[in-house]
Amino acid sequence: MQKKRSWAEPYKIKMVEPVFMTSPEDRKRCIEEAGYNTFLLRSKDVYIDLLTDSGTSAMSDRQWSAMMRGDEAYAGSESFYHMEEAIQHYYGYKHIIPTHQGRAAEHLISKIMIKPGDFVPGNMYFTTTRLHQELAGGTFVDVIIDEAHDPESTHPFKGNVDLEKLEHLIVEKGAAKIPYVCIATTVNMAGGQPLSLENLKAVRALTKKYRIKIVHDMTRVAENAYMIQQNEKGYSDKSVAQIVKEICDLTDAATMSAKKDALVNIGGFLAVNDYDIYEEARNLVVVYEGLHTYGGMAGRDMEALAVGITESVDDDHIRARVGQVQYLGNKLLEAGVPIVMPIGTHGIFLNARKFLPHVSQDMFPAQALAAEIYLDSGVRAMERGIVSAGRNKETGEHNYPKLELVRLTIPRRVYTQAHMDVIAESVEEVYQNREDIRGLKMVYEPKYLRFFQAKFEKVV
DSSP states (O other), X not given: OOOOOOOOOSSXXXXXXXXXXXXXXXXXXXXXXXXXXXXXXXXXXXXXXXXXXXXXXXXXXXXXXXXXXXXXXXXXXXXXXXXXXHHHHHTOOXXXXXXXXXXXXXXXXXXXXXXXXXXEEESSOOHHHHHHHHHTXXXXXXXXXXXXXXXXXXXXTTTOBOHHHHHHHHHHHOGGGOOEEEEESSBGXXXXXXXXHHHHHHHHHHHHHHTOXXXXXXXXXXXXXXXXXXXXXXXXXXXXXXXXXXXXXXXXXXXXXXXXXXXXXXXXXEEESOHXXXXXXXXXHHHHTOOTTTTTOOHHHHHHHXXXXXXXXXXXXXXXXXXXXXXXXXXXXXXXXXXXXXXXXSEEXXXXXXXXXXXXXXXXXXXXXXXXXXXXXXXXXXXXXXXXXXXXXXXXXXXXXXXXXXXXXXXXXXXXXXXXXXXXXXXXXHHHTGGGOOOEEEEEOOSSOGGGXXXXXXXX
């Protein structure tokens, strides 16, 4: 039998950014000053930064070269038309509204399509998406399959929609109360889990029956396409680019944070097929973002985005990107560390409930665990549990998600396998000493999206 050969990243490093390890004493001071919230740490005090993959990827030489060609004209920038052409070619949507990042696109589509009293079904919530839906007067309803809420389930497509849940909601509330179905490719809050094309086709058939649109959160669509290529029958011979296009063709509109898949540090867009929605969005973007041919982005950013889209659907790139995540996940599994299964595409999600069974959810176990990992090694992770879930808008009580997770998010083309080894060793060390970890109490809570700015203290 032929020995399995090692693989390497499909790029070589041309420029480096020095990073420095801090002392345990400095890390203790830093995390206390940050209120045990890793979002409030200064980047200079972080050794390996796994807070997010949003805007933290390394751009290619082709992208940096494209930035020098940026047309900074206020109106009619050529860079916008280059970006528009790339979006239409690879994703297939007809009309493009540029925005400074994804949440601005969420704001526009929510403001245009949602009326007070509406219900917006989706395959699990995302923080900013749900907030914009609520601010527009809507109510998010989770219609993801039950396996998505079970971190130990090995279902290969935990991002799938439960069709019975979705149709029950439509029948119960009435199709007129459902402005659209929000479909995320690779579900972040479930652990970076994909949905299948078979399921998306069934959702498309159901929404056509009731004349309801599908809005696609396509932030990590290429990662989802790769998982379809690897795991769904009938797609192993198709390229990631072909599968991406097929996914987009099954939806009516899309919001995109280009800071993830598309390999840029800032930028996003709203893409729609319906001209009337486009016309309204083109009017509103001028109010909230900028002219419809830049929408909050500089010309150089639009040029980098056009190239980034092309690179994002390259099979070699996405294989290495997801492969690095899987490498880290497998090392943690070998050490017995509880993580969300199957291994996702943009990060490893530690199962904080199982990691810290002695810390109740009211004492924010995922938040405490993220702080402990930083204390051990200077590795910055982030909480995805009760803090991120926020409060019930009617009762004011905490939302209690079934998933209490710490996300180790891997930026694209930034870290090496050696960095993955350092991360794994740190998490293993914290796991060995997990019984010493205590919970936290919240001492400051902002009004919106509290996980960004909340502060905590250790429970003695």
